[in-house]
Amino acid sequence: MGMIYAPPRPAVLRPARTVPARIEALDLVRLLAVVGMMSAHLLAPLALVPGASGPEAAAARVAHLLTEGTSSTLFAVVGGCSLVLASRRHLADGDRRGAVLAILVRGAVVTALGLLLELAPSPVMVVLVPFGLSMMLTAPLLLLRARVLVAVIAVLTAGGHPLAMAVPGPVEFGTVTLLSLDDPVGVLRGLVLTGQYPVITWIPYLLTGIVLMRAVLREQEAGRIRRLSLLALAGGAVTAAAAHLLPVLAAALGHASPGAWYTAATHTGTVADMLATGGIAVALIGLALRLLPPLHLLPTLHTVRGRIAQSLRAAGAAPLTVYVAHVLATGIAVVIAVLLSGGDLSSMPWYVAGAGILAVHLGGVFALGAVLAERGGRGPLEALLATVIRRAVRR
Template sequence: MTAGPQVPQREAPAPSGEAVPGDAATRGATPLRHACDPAASGDVPGTPAIPGTQADGRPRARLVGIDAARGVALVGMMAVHNYTATDEDGELSLAWSVAAGKSAALFALLAGVGIAFASGGRRRPTGRRWTAEAASLLVRALVIGAVGLLLGYVVPADLASVILPYYAVLFLLAVPVLSLSTRTLVGLAATVAVAMPLLSHVLRAGTELVDPVPNPTLGALVDDPLHALRELALTGVYPALPWMAYLCAGLAVGRALLTSRRTVLIIVLVGVGLAVAARTVSWLLLDVFGGRARLESVALQSMSQEEFAGFLREGASGVTPPDTPWWLATTLAHSSTPFDLAYTIGVGLVVVGVCILVGRVTTAPLRPLAAAGSMTLTLYSLHLLLLSSPDLPGGAWGFLLQSAVVVTFALVWSHHHARGPLEELVARLSGGARRAVENGRRPSGAGALPPA
């Protein structure tokens, strides 16, 4: 995707002699930029490099792992968009079982990781550096949001929900939390995961779900800005306020010492524990303490038994019906309930941690995914354009064709260029805003932050 649908740092020396942003070995070096602004490295082109390389000249394996995780998220979203929700037997299809609700969440989690890397890794931004990173994020949000709003005119909502406008709002929401400590970020992620779904449920009382939710467009934003912002923040497919939990969790990961195998193993174990705990508590509430029966009795007043079964099988479109709070006890895909957020954060942590660990051992198997993951904004947009073409197949053939196109493009393009095409645009514009602040002048001209 996304951007969707890059790395840590500071004072203690990194294992294996690796220098990370903020280390004594790299103080004064320019902080790494976000995923949409990668610098070239010697292995997977387009993967951001840390000042200094390993003794054999290879790049940081954990960087390949992070980009590979982005590649996993991209492929997962492509699979969900191409395959139907159910198979011939009426059961949830394999693609949806594996990726539905998890891939987009992984993108959002990795957005937080990338923002942490861009803003200094373990060395949190303060003072003018915070202002510079804030300016960069604001411009980045504007550009990514604009791309998403334009795609909204092309991509039918029944084919795919465009994540980029929601992603842009997440970037804006990241500005005030850039300087928070890791412990505070973890606490904030937990608080948001519980409080925002409850707030959303209360605010949506008396409303009806819209399915599919129309993809946001510039016209819709201009015609009814309050409705559009409400959709982006609370009621859409990827509601930014509840999804702040992913962003904060990702920022916390990005502030961690990812050069430490122990730290990465802890991240994986926390992810496993969180996912298992979320599913277990949800099961207890619904199937042991009678929540499912109460949920069904209320839900069947507004939907048929078949619709109810389909909702439980295939998941929601961003939020659950507001007719009973028992919906909040579910872990339905794309439901943005406390247990859905906790479960998908856990799964995301496992994917990120495993990719980093594999990348420490070998980078060869991760190379195609990492190449794609280094330019997810470009490839996610390309995927949506291919998906929307009436002349191209869907289903398994469509997925295979699109996967081949995006991976081939990534490998070929990254051999000659440090960034993807859209990533280059974002880097130039946001970099101009950052440099303007760092140089102590008001941003102006091309690539600068527009005046308020």
């Protein structure tokens, strides 16, 4: 009896799970970070006005609680995620030099833009200089494995605050401008250790975003992105909650020392502060990826819901343009208020701080996003940045 051979079954072609060039959930989280910083600049200051009451004062207190320290941290962590997306084509082609150079140029342009923006008479503490410098210092670290980056994050998180406290000199509450470069020692000390946004704090945030986005790309290819997003959401939330409980536990045990590693006060760079703010950032990114995985795109412009969603996404994809416009508009409002009041700003007019001017800024952000979504283009500063990077890497 002869053997019967069945014909081979045709191979089943599974759809590719390649991550698109843009991750729309990341654009929306980036917009949330920028809106949070706007709220911290325009609404939250009213929470510090003695005797303030009413709905606006209540909203200001909520804004202060939700955005102080967390919005800038979210901006930094999302920035780290963006560095992975910006360099992955070069790394996939084996162009390690191009990957590092592209990030170096990106950081240099952002730093230069921050120095110029600081010349504007705005009360906003601009984050672009430390952000850009942190990108430049992080660029070569993109070539390292994730486990090495996790070790660097742990070392900087644990040692950054004690090192800053050990450095002699005052704590710099301002930011670096072209006018302050005549004191290079003070500028370097403030940028790296003792400023409002020191590099030793921002680099761990950027590296956290890099490690997270690498995991997102890997798990997306494996079809496990929903599991990762849930882990990021739960892990980040638990970490942030534990960090905020540390000072409560320490006080219960009789240890209540201001500035200690277990205090979670914002902008201090303590271990608890970085775990709390970093955990919130990771949780928000995880939530966004859970609601909008990389291959699940927003609705198109053909519906009202799609126009709103795409306008918000486009605004989130233009953070430099939005942020710079916000800082300049805030500065112009302050100058007008000073001129009209003769220098007396004992009471801030509505167009300097409050829910009204925040609504105006948010309306401008949405209008810009609507235009960019309709045209399918980048923000002006994002287009300029892309051109500079492209020309620099080609050489």
